[in-house]
Amino acid sequence: MRKAKMNTKDNVPVTTILTRAALIALCSSLVGLLFNLVPPRSIEYIYHPPASVTLSGGEARLADVAEAYDIFQKGAGVFIDARSRDHYKKGHIKGALSLPAYDIDSSLESVLSVLSPEKLVVTYCSGVECDESHKVAEILMQLGYQNIMIFATGFPAWQTAGYPVETGDGRKP
């Protein structure tokens, strides 16, 4: 519809406009690719997620959504929801325990009673921008739990992938 309008009202055909648009996009992309070679502002062309993060209690490995689901399916670890209790009630990874980073005393004891130092623990919160999963991982490491993973993309990624979620108080540790 728009194309027909363009063709009738001027002499630059729409195909020329679109070809030029593609060329402009392509050339400026090349400028970007070249500019990224200049050191101070360059980043890796292909993103490799870091494998681990250093916390004050030790080194925590990072899990992406695929790894997290693998652990979930195999029952290879305990999931710990580090968000607030309200967020937990509205929806959390099926079977996850609630240990809110900003209200840790309320449930630390009951959560610790079901963890063992060898058992894998996976902490998560509401995505890469939140820090609760890191805080909880740090506290657990300081308490001597060294087998800890942080599922950094957290609940939004889990939910988006359509993996099992439950609401309410969840299972009591």
Place this chain on the structure above:
Amino acid sequence: MSSNIRLINSVIKNRYLLLVFRVVLGAVFIYASIHKILDPGAFAESIRNYLLLPALVTNLVAIILPWVEVVCGLFLVVGIFPRSCAAVVSALLAIFSAALIISLARGLDIDCGCFDSGQGNETIGILYVLRDWTLLFMSVSVMVYDRGFLSLRRE
């Protein structure tokens, strides 16, 4: 009814209005690209937060996209192939608003990353979609009606 449409038509085709659209769009895109060019890593993080692209390609997009924005922005302001640049900008705005709508529908509480590479003060909301659509209206108008008023290289 048809006289109303004719009136709207003549307003949109007004060369002074199209000039304003062109320059405003260009300025917005130049401004939006600055932080992203200065801190591509933070912008890549912002893109990853949308959970729409495979993480592997997010750096590549963060390296390329700001340069497309700044080149089209400059070309729009000075009027070099304004309609072609408006076509690129329209495509970008359509993609941006789709990403916003999908993320809002999924209930993601993330930073827009539109202007400041995700410094945490631009949490997405419906106003961001409306802003995108306003800009999209402007860019489509330029793409369809611009006749090169005060342009260096008209088309």
